[in-house]
Amino acid sequence: MIICLEFNGLTCCGGGLGAEVCLIRAKRVAHSQHINVEDTVLVQKWQKGDTGAIEKLVCKYQGRIYNLILKICSNPDAAAELTQDTFVKVIENIGKFQSRSGFYTWAFRIAVNLTLNYRKRKATVRFTSLDAELAAGDEQARQGLAAILSDDKSPDPAQVAENKELCELIQKGIRELDDEHRAIIVLRDIEGMDYAQIAEVLGTELGTVKSRLSRARAALRQILEAL
Amino acid sequence: MNFEQNPKIEELLNSYIDDELSADERSQVQRLVRENHTIAQRLRQLERCKALVSSLPPAEPPAQVVAGIKQLLRSHSAGTSESKHIESRRGARHLFIRHVLAASIIIGLVGIFGAVVYKIVGPEKTTMPIVAVQPAPAVEPAVTPVETKKAVAVAAAENSTSIGLYSLQLQTADFTAVDAYVNKLLEESPWLRYEATKDQPGKSAYRILCSRGGLEAMMSDLATVWSKFDSTTLIVRTDDVGRYVTVESVKPEQIADIARQDTIDGRTKLAKDFATLNSVEKIMPDEKMLAATERPMPELTTIPKPVLTSGDKNTVTAPKGAWDQVQVDLNIIVTGYK
Numbered sequence: 001m002i003i004c005l006e007f008n009g010l011t012c013c014g015g016g017l018g019a020e021v022c023l024i025r026a027k028r029v030a031h032s033q034h035i036n037v038e039d040t041v042l043v044q045k046w047q048k049g050d051t052g053a054i055e056k057l058v059c060k061y062q063g064r065i066y067n068l069i070l071k072i073c074s075n076p077d078a079a080a081e082l083t084q085d086t087f088v089k090v091i092e093n094i095g096k097f098q099s100r101s102g103f104y105t106w107a108f109r110i111a112v113n114l115t116l117n118y119r120k121r122k123a124t125v126r127f128t129s130l131d132a133e134l135a136a137g138d139e140q141a142r143q144g145l146a147a148i149l150s151d152d153k154s155p156d157p158a159q160v161a162e163n164k165e166l167c168e169l170i171q172k173g174i175r176e177l178d179d180e181h182r183a184i185i186v187l188r189d190i191e192g193m194d195y196a197q198i199a200e201v202l203g204t205e206l207g208t209v210k211s212r213l214s215r216a217r218a219a220l221r222q223i224l225e226a227l
Numbered sequence: 228m229n230f231e232q233n234p235k236i237e238e239l240l241n242s243y244i245d246d247e248l249s250a251d252e253r254s255q256v257q258r259l260v261r262e263n264h265t266i267a268q269r270l271r272q273l274e275r276c277k278a279l280v281s282s283l284p285p286a287e288p289p290a291q292v293v294a295g296i297k298q299l300l301r302s303h304s305a306g307t308s309e310s311k312h313i314e315s316r317r318g319a320r321h322l323f324i325r326h327v328l329a330a331s332i333i334i335g336l337v338g339i340f341g342a343v344v345y346k347i348v349g350p351e352k353t354t355m356p357i358v359a360v361q362p363a364p365a366v367e368p369a370v371t372p373v374e375t376k377k378a379v380a381v382a383a384a385e386n387s388t389s390i391g392l393y394s395l396q397l398q399t400a401d402f403t404a405v406d407a408y409v410n411k412l413l414e415e416s417p418w419l420r421y422e423a424t425k426d427q428p429g430k431s432a433y434r435i436l437c438s439r440g441g442l443e444a445m446m447s448d449l450a451t452v453w454s455k456f457d458s459t460t461l462i463v464r465t466d467d468v469g470r471y472v473t474v475e476s477v478k479p480e481q482i483a484d485i486a487r488q489d490t491i492d493g494r495t496k497l498a499k500d501f502a503t504l505n506s507v508e509k510i511m512p513d514e515k516m517l518a519a520t521e522r523p524m525p526e527l528t529t530i531p532k533p534v535l536t537s538g539d540k541n542t543v544t545a546p547k548g549a550w551d552q553v554q555v556d557l558n559i560i561v562t563g564y565k
Contacts (some may be wrong), residue, residue, distance in 0.1 A: 054300060062292065064285075076289065081291055084295045145279075145332060149275060167282075167283055171283065190280060194245075195245070195249065213245075217241060
């Protein structure tokens with residue numbers, strides 16, 4: 001059987017071993033351009049009218065996009081609404097999407113832009129003061145956080161995740177960051193994007209990503225230590 | 228070490244923990260960490276901070292989000308099928324328009340092809356002139372009389388029954404002699420009434436009113452010097468106001484014959500026939516052409532001819548029908564070469 005792969009301007013046909021070579025080549029190109037081959041194939045199917053493809057893409061990314069938005073906007077109701085808005089925009093603009101960038105980078109960019117715009121609109125609304133929250137916070141969790149920050153040992157992710165109060169404290173710390181710092185911390189440390197992808201999502205230069213992330217982490221550490 | 232004052236080191240350490248450095252840069256950072264306790268401590272702080280944030284568990288999207296997106300997808304699918312239907316209708320219309328356009332283009336091309344083929348294999352373009360019914364030529368009628376030898380007002384004669392031939396244009400290289408001849412001819416023909424205008428050198432305009440018999444006599448006289456004209460053109464009025472028939476290379480007897488027609492239709496038709504005949508004769512000068520009219524050419528009245536070289540007054544006899552009531556109105560314009 002002859003298989004033809006048309007991927008991001010690269011067309012490669014082959015049968016048997018040739019098809020595998022094509023797939024490897026496509027994956028190499030995709031990796032060099034931070035593109036997920038599976039996503040690209042689904043997008044191409046969707047653009048040709050396969051509605052099942054979009055369902056797969058939505059199922060794959062709805063959770064991640066919701067979490068990204070929630071971490072940036074800190075409001076579950078708004079996050080739910082913004083997640084839907086993101087997918088509306090994705091569906092509306094899928095015809096314009098070209099496989100030069102990865103689908104999820106593109107979708108994340110839409111999500112981040114929508115969320116930051118939402119945050120700008122709601123800028124006048126102040127969230128609950130940190131002091132008030134801290135007063136209600138768990139003293140034990142605060143001590144645990146201070147121990148982690150001062151201890152030479154790295155924290156155990158599983159233990160942190162199980163400690164709801166500690167997680168709440170960290171999230172409060174993230175919420176105290178300004179929007180730009182919060183977004184870059186979420187993209188890097190929660191979503192695990194590399195610098196190039198972050199630059200693409202935020203529409204900035206690589207150097208800006210480095211300096212902004214550095215400042216954001218320093219600020220977060222200060223906030224967490226103050227807790 | 229104050230890292231706030233050394234942001235580059237902080238950036239380098241962050242890039243190190245994010246695995247964004249090249250092998251050389253990593254080696255440099257590792258060496259720095261080994262050699263500098265403060266930098267090593269800062270690196271550990273950054274790693275712990277990063278680990279804390281990375282440890283946050285993901286939140287499950289609420290059911291309403293998932294339901295909302297599924298609803299969105301369903302409506303999108305419905306919209307897609309609707310839009311596909313619209314697209315198909317639009318496509319059919321587009322196809323129809325394309326077919327119509329294609330048919331038009333084909334018809335146009337066939338027309339062009341036919342014209343080309345006709346041009347190649349069809350009869351050669353004939354030089355047979357199409358008798359033009361033209362708009363009024365730029366003829367200056369004799370409106371400013373400068374020389375009136377006869378005490379008869381032309382304007383008064385216009386009230387009687389009149390045949391308007393409009394204009395006879397004669398061009399000659401021997402303007403002085405010919406014009407003198409025409410002048411003399413008009414002066415010595417009491418049955419002719421005329422106005423002469425000579426406001427430009429090398430050009431004389433005569434407005435003549437005379438009977439058909441008088442015109443025949445004049446044409447007979449003019450025939451003696453006709454060969455001196457390089458160009459003789461008669462412009463005849465038609466039924467349509469402002470439309471004229473031009474008869475090139477017109478002969479004196481043809482002018483008389485046209486004037487003899489009682490109706491404007493007859494004059495127009497005969498003028499067209501003569502125009503055609505003269506054009507054919509011009510093309511085939513050696514061929515004897517029959518007259519366009521079925522009847523024989525009119526016999527011109529022979530009258531005593533004036534002599535160009537003599538200043539003596541001749542006693543002339545009025546030609547037959549010289550005093551008829553039906554008048555011919557004709558402008559004769561004699562021009563020389565500048």
